[in-house]
Amino acid sequence: xxxxxxxxxxxxxxxxxxxxxxxxxxxxxxxxxxxxxxxxxxxxxxxxxxxxxxxxxxxxxxxxxxxxxxxxxxxxxxxxxxxxxxxxxxxxxxxxxxxxxxxxxxxxxxxxxxxxxxxxxxxxxxxxxxxxxxxxxxxxxxxxxxxxxxxxxxxxxxxxxxxxxxxxxxxxxxxxxxxxxxxxxxxxxxxxxxxxxxxxxxxxxxxxxxxxxxxxxxxxxxxxxxxxxxxxxxxxxxxxxxxxxxxxxxxxxxxxxxxxxxxxxxxxxxxxxxxxxxxxxxxxxxxxxxxxxxxxxxxxxxxxxxxxxxxxxxxxxxxxxxxxxxxxxxxxxxxxxxxxxxxxxxxxxxxxxxxxxxxxx
Numbered sequence: 001x002x003x004x005x006x007x008x009x010x011x012x013x014x015x016x017x018x019x020x021x022x023x024x025x026x027x028x029x030x031x032x033x034x035x036x037x038x039x040x041x042x043x044x045x046x047x048x049x050x051x052x053x054x055x056x057x058x059x060x061x062x063x064x065x066x067x068x069x070x071x072x073x074x075x076x077x078x079x080x081x082x083x084x085x086x087x088x089x090x091x092x093x094x095x096x097x098x099x100x101x102x103x104x105x106x107x108x109x110x111x112x113x114x115x116x117x118x119x120x121x122x123x124x125x126x127x128x129x130x131x132x133x134x135x136x137x138x139x140x141x142x143x144x145x146x147x148x149x150x151x152x153x154x155x156x157x158x159x160x161x162x163x164x165x166x167x168x169x170x171x172x173x174x175x176x177x178x179x180x181x182x183x184x185x186x187x188x189x190x191x192x193x194x195x196x197x198x199x200x201x202x203x204x205x206x207x208x209x210x211x212x213x214x215x216x217x218x219x220x221x222x223x224x225x226x227x228x229x230x231x232x233x234x235x236x237x238x239x240x241x242x243x244x245x246x247x248x249x250x251x252x253x254x255x256x257x258x259x260x261x262x263x264x265x266x267x268x269x270x271x272x273x274x275x276x277x278x279x280x281x282x283x284x285x286x287x288x289x290x291x292x293x294x295x296x297x298x299x300x301x302x303x304x305x306x307x308x309x310x311x312x313x314x315x316x317x318x319x320x321x322x323x324x325x326x327x328x329x330x331x332x333x334x335x336x337x338x339x340x341x342x343x344x345x346x347x348x349x350x351x352x353x354x355x356x357x358x359x360x361x
Contacts, residue, residue, distance in 0.1 A: 001125070007118025009084055011077045014054065015069025016044065032070040035059050044068045050076040050090045055111035058101050062090040074117060088130040089122070091137055095360040096120055123360070133359050140352045147345040154338045158331055162285050165327050169289045169317050176319045179277070182312035187272040189249070189308065190265035191238040197266065205230030207239065208263035212248045215269060218257030220284060220335055222246060229264055237264040245272040245280045247287070250305040254294040256287045270311065277318055281328040286316065 006012075015031070017040075022030045026039030033056035048064040054072040064086075069075055076093075078084045093100075100112055167174040181187075190210075194202055203209075209227040218224075229237060239262050240246075248255045250268035258280055265271070274280050287294075294306065294314070 001123055003121040004124050005118060006076075006089070006120040006122055009079055009122060010089065011079060012114065012117055013075050015071050015073045015075065017068055017070055019070050021068070021070075029063065029065075029067045030069070031061065031063070031067060031073050033057050033059075033072055037061075037067075040068050042068065045075065047075075047077055048081075048086045050086060050093055052076065052093060052100075052112065052117065058097070058112065060090065060093045060097055062087060072111065074112070074114075076117070083127065084122075085127060085130045085134060087134045087138065091133065091356070092122060092360055093117075093120070095356040137352065137355055137359070140348055140355065144345060144348050144352065147341055147348065151338055151341045151345065154334050154341070158285065158334055159288070161330055162289075162327065165323060166317065166319055169286055170293065172317050174317075174319075176317040178315045179318050180312060181314040181316055184278045184316055184318060185272050185274040185283075187247075187270050187308070187311070189267040190240070190269045190271060191236070192266035193236040194233075202230060202233035202236070204228060205233060207231075207234045208261060209233070209237075210246060210259070210263045210265040210269060212251050212255070212268050215246045215248050215257045216252040216255040219338075220258060220281065220331065221260045222257040222263075223260050225263065234264065237266075239264055240271045243273075243280065245274070245283060246270070247272060247311070249307070249311070253306055254287055254291045256284045258284060268305070270308070277321055278316070279321060279324040279328050281331050282319075282324040283316070285327075285331070290314070 017030070019032050021040060022032075022038035023041050024039065026041045028040050028043040029037040030040035031037050031051045033053035035057055043066040045068065046066045049062075051061040051063060051069065052074040053059045054074055056072075076089065078086050078089065100116055162169075166176070172178065205228050207229040208225045209229050210222060210225055211227060214222060214225050240259060242259050242261050244259045246257050246259060246265060247270040248268065249270055272280075272283070274283060294310070
């Protein structure tokens, strides 16, 4: 098969605006490096194009119309639209996204160089074949977007129900009793005594090891883990029981998830077991409203972190536990529906991945 370089068939430029140029109720999309576009009152571009986030989230988007863009967002337009379809190039770049992420450089914030884009090899196939690829793949894209929106709507529904039942937990408009966090449950930091913490003899055994990323990406329940401890690893740590509420206190601050299995975790995670006045599911969603406030109290040296003293002194609204339990029952029902959506979404994404592999290798 013949290939051409992306830089030879496309015009590639970047936006010119700062990220703070957005406006809340703007008429046009403003593409930054976030996955979801912001809004803006004016536009600088009116075209069909592919947008690549040059740093941060490092994502790829397709758009056709009026918009504006952040100075680190690449705008890619086809030179000869009789020969190449923009949606075909979008699909190609999305299939190369992992490679672009791997090639990105920089310290805390990774970024993509222009040369990483211009050197991407494009299969030079007939436009009818491109249209066939677009038709089959974009149908899956639309279904995936629908499932993602349905899942997001369920998350909004739960938060809306929390507000309806308990009011705003920050202002405590319903005047619930307030208790310090250390009065409503037992908690302590995870344990990881050995140095270095990643010594090979500590890892790759039968005991689940939860890290801050596992908690942040979990949703309500922590169902997955990426690391394990050996027998030696377990000896220098501590096993926490299923049902423990995990709270991150470093890097991603005050993110929470409930263990669905017994597991160990390091001292960047706090384990919480509720007493009789509170329900873990209620506390999980309470944290979701307080997260920004707690994050602002974090110190930062190499990375943000909070300590047990800050946690223990937090004021928690404590409605009647019967009401908390009623909310938890509602959450469990919605979470079951969300799990069904996520399972369907996973199958669609697997189908999409197989198609992309077939078309682009």
